[in-house]
Amino acid sequence: MTELFVILIATVLVNNFVLVRFLGLCPFMGVSRNLEAAAGMSLATGFVLTLSSATAYLLHEYVLVPLELEYLRTITFILVIAASVQFTEIMVRRVSPLLDQVLGIYIPLIATNCAVLGVALLNVQQSTGFVQSVFYGLGAAGGFALVLVMFAAIRERLDAADIPAPFRGTAIALMTAGIMSLAFIGFSGMARL
Amino acid sequence: MWIAVVTIAVIALIAGLALSFASRKLPSDPADLVEQINDLLPQTQCAQCGYAGCRPYAAAIANDHEAINLCPPGGDDTLRRLATLLGKDVIPLAEAPPEGHAVAVIDESLCIGCMHCRTACPVDAIVGAQQLMHTVIEQECTGCKLCIAPCPVDCISMRTV
Incomplete structure (x- = not known):
């Protein structure tokens, strides 16, 4: 139990995939213009992250390792991720047409989100069991959601702020991301995986 | 080498089959039906059916089996088209x-x-x-x-x- 909690803390805060490992920066910049889209995007990405890190672990442990095909890890995981993204798209369309309208074009982009592949790869390198790897994916999803929603909220505030002309738009967004990243460095050393 | 090729192929095949199963067997897309019903409604957004507009009424017909005869602006024409689409009997318009x-x-x-x-x-x-x-x-x-x-x-x- 404690171990699972440590995994969660480690992935959400200490080794946050976006702000500390710098994975998945494209949705972080691209889908953070407004809070609703950001929240939906983090839900969808979280679903894919958890699903794909679990399936990736199972495939790695019970198919690739017994057949001594570990070198096929990356391509297999890409396959798994593409399939789970497609599955998520079908699910979202069936379950919530409204969310589908908001996220429609962003969902296929999850497939190219490097955080998803990164989490799957890092996961099989260090995780020790199925439950742990599910929590690893869950934590990564939580961390991604946390920073994406926070960043979107800040950017919504920034829209109303009086920003000097040269800094408007992407420039101030990048600076904000940098400052947030600095803040998250403050967690380093709190938990170790 | 062949083991690698076959493994990848099998994994891809399983993923493909799972996806096609998911897209067929999951409950059929309610959004589509709502769209179709919405297209038949007159889009006056008058709310005389008791819903906020045509789309909410379409959603209620599709999801909650709401009666199809609540749309006075659409009149008998709309009623007949809705009945054809949904395979229901043509009933007179609800009381004016x-x-x-x-x-x-x-x-x-x-x-x-x-x-x-x-x-x-x-x-x-x-x-x-x-x-x-x-x-x-x-x-x-x-x-x-x-x-x-x-x-x-x-x-x-x-x-x-």
Whole structure:
């Protein structure tokens, strides 16, 4: 139990995939213009992250390792991720047409989100069991959601702020991301995986 | 080498089969049906069916088995098309509202020609130009009452015909 909690803390805060490992920066910049889209995007990405890190672990442990095909890890995981993204798209369309309208074009982009592949790869390198790897994916999803929603909220505030002309738009967004990243460095050393 | 090729192929095959199974067996897409029903409704957004607009009513028909005869602006035509689409029996329109078939009437002596009601009318039943008085084409009016609120001089009233 404690171990699972440590995994969660480690992935959400200490080794946050976006702000500390710098994975998945494209949705972080691209889908953070407004809070609703950001929240939906983090839900969808979280679903894919958890699903794909679990399936990736199972495939790695019970198919690739017994057949001594570990070198096929990356391509297999890409396959798994593409399939789970497609599955998520079908699910979202069936379950919530409204969310589908908001996220429609962003969902296929999850497939190219490097955080998803990164989490799957890092996961099989260090995780020790199925439950742990599910929590690893869950934590990564939580961390991604946390920073994406926070960043979107800040950017919504920034829209109303009086920003000097040269800094408007992407420039101030990048600076904000940098400052947030600095803040998250403050967690380093709190938990170790 | 062959083991690698076969493994990848099998994994891809399984993923493909799972996806095709998911897209077929998951409950059929309610959004599609809502879209189709919504296309048949007159889009007057008059809320006489008791829902906020045509789309919510379409969603209620698709998801909650709401009656299909609640749309006075659509009339019998819409009712028949809905019945065909959903495989239901054609039933008479639900009881007309107490005032019968209502139409909007503009008191032309008060009208200031502001165009607000013309913009609001979903079925283009109001004619008139800027600074000139407007009037309602009685045959076109569906009685949706959407022109009453925008009128700044309150010169529009509902009258039964």
